[in-house]
Amino acid sequence: MDTLIAxxxxxxxxxxxxxxxxxxLDDQFTELKKLQDECSPDFVAEVVxxxxxxxxxxxxxxxxxxxxxxxxxxxxxxxxxxxxxxxSSSVGAKRVKGLCVTLKxxxxxxxxxxxxxxxxxxxxxxxxxxxxxxxxxxxxxxIVQAGGRIPQVDI
Amino acid sequence: xxxxxxxxxxxxAVDDNRFDRKMxxxxxxxxxxxxxxxxxxxxxxxxxxxxxxxxxxxxLSTSPQIHQEVEINLIITDYCMPGMTGYDLxxxxxxxxxxxxxxxxIMSSENVPARISRxxxxxxxxxxxxxxxxxxxxxxxxxxxxxxxxxxxxxxxAIEEEIVVSEKEEASLVIEILPLHQELESEQLEPxxxxxxxxxxxxxxxxxxxxxxxxxxxxxx
Numbered sequence: 350m351d352t353l354i355a356x357x358x359x360x361x362x363x364x365x366x367x368x369x370x371x372x373x374l375d376d377q378f379t380e381l382k383k384l385q386d387e388c389s390p391d392f393v394a395e396v397v398x399x400x401x402x403x404x405x406x407x408x409x410x411x412x413x414x415x416x417x418x419x420x421x422x423x424x425x426x427x428x429x430x431x432x433x434x435x436x437s438s439s440v441g442a443k444r445v446k447g448l449c450v451t452l453k454x455x456x457x458x459x460x461x462x463x464x465x466x467x468x469x470x471x472x473x474x475x476x477x478x479x480x481x482x483x484x485x486x487x488x489x490x491x492i493v494q495a496g497g498r499i500p501q502v503d504i
Numbered sequence: 505x506x507x508x509x510x511x512x513x514x515x516x517a518v519d520d521n522r523f524d525r526k527m528x529x530x531x532x533x534x535x536x537x538x539x540x541x542x543x544x545x546x547x548x549x550x551x552x553x554x555x556x557x558x559x560x561x562x563x564l565s566t567s568p569q570i571h572q573e574v575e576i577n578l579i580i581t582d583y584c585m586p587g588m589t590g591y592d593l594x595x596x597x598x599x600x601x602x603x604x605x606x607x608x609x610i611m612s613s614e615n616v617p618a619r620i621s622r623x624x625x626x627x628x629x630x631x632x633x634x635x636x637x638x639x640x641x642x643x644x645x646x647x648x649x650x651x652x653x654x655x656x657x658x659x660x661x662a663i664e665e666e667i668v669v670s671e672k673e674e675a676s677l678v679i680e681i682l683p684l685h686q687e688l689e690s691e692q693l694e695p696x697x698x699x700x701x702x703x704x705x706x707x708x709x710x711x712x713x714x715x716x717x718x719x720x721x722x723x724x725x
Binding site: 377380383384386388389392395396399400403431432434435436438439 | 523526531533534634635638
């Protein structure tokens with residue numbers, strides 16, 4: 350009979366693998382995990398939190414810029430999406446990064462409609478990822494609270 | 505008993521982005537380096553002891569009193585930064601007699617071949633594409649080792665003075681050691697070192713690197 354810990358660990362493993370297979374995360378997220386250790390036990394959570402804060406701030410900046418119909422500062426949008434592309438890449442947020450690439454292209458060609466549409470998608474995507482990673486961290490906590498170890502998942 | 509001569513390298517990381525600073529800091533710590541992060545090229549130069557003339561940013565001078573307070577073994581900088589770019593910083597470092605021996609590594613999120621070759625031509629040791637990985641940082645050690653060994657072989661005489669300091673007050677040697685380097689070069693000191701003194705010298709070198717005072721020094725935006 351499966352213990353609670355074993356069940357939780359299996360859930361954690363399956364969920365992690367699904368996030369990679371569905372393209373939410375890429376191997377840069379794996380790189381992030383390598384940086385977490387006893388000296389920096391919450392590194393991944395800290396970095397991910399910083400990333401989502403950046404998402405919120407940068408998306409809000411871009412939305413505001415795009416709101417100035419007729420007088421859109423595409424330079425501002427461009428520099429914001431450049432930053433977001435960079436951090437999503439560093440965190441392993443594969444889908445978000447992909448959308449940033451598209452958004453950057455729309456911005457470079459000053460395609461207003463494209464920018465607005467793309468930005469909406471970026472917003473949805475980062476929020477989706479945020480919820481999924483929260484679920485993952487919750488699973489980790491449950492495992493630890495049950496007295497188990499968080500399994501190493503090889504993708 | 506053989507003294508441990510392996511000591512930590514100290515890296516100065518420059519990036520205007522808060523998120524990227526956190527990443528590079530952790531990467532370097534994980535690679536057993538001591539890290540200081542700053543958010544601009546001008547702050548980097550300030551930290552390194554170069555005085556930037558506000559009226560003429562192209563005129564840099566080394567303040568006669570300010571030696572390099574902290575020994576930096578490598579500078580790693582982002583390319584795209586407002587004001588002074590990573591390339592500008594690289595140039596200023598290489599133009600300075602005091603700093604040019606410090607290896608510089610450039611990071612960029614964009615793969616622009618012309619940019620990469622320009623940086624390498626200007627004297628950058630490596631060009632890393634972001635996101636930087638742990639494996640990339642293993643390339644840094646050889647560059648840092650080169651300058652360290654060079655410095656140690658150039659100054660056997662200067663170290664002798666430091667031994668006197670360390671024997672008296674081990675606790676404060678961490679802070680007092682380096683400023684002596686530059687001053688002592690011109691003095692006539694006994695060139696002969698006994699093997700005992702050399703051992704103590706190595707001990708001094710190994711301990712002066714740990715500087716909890718500067719660990720995680722960040723200049724906030």
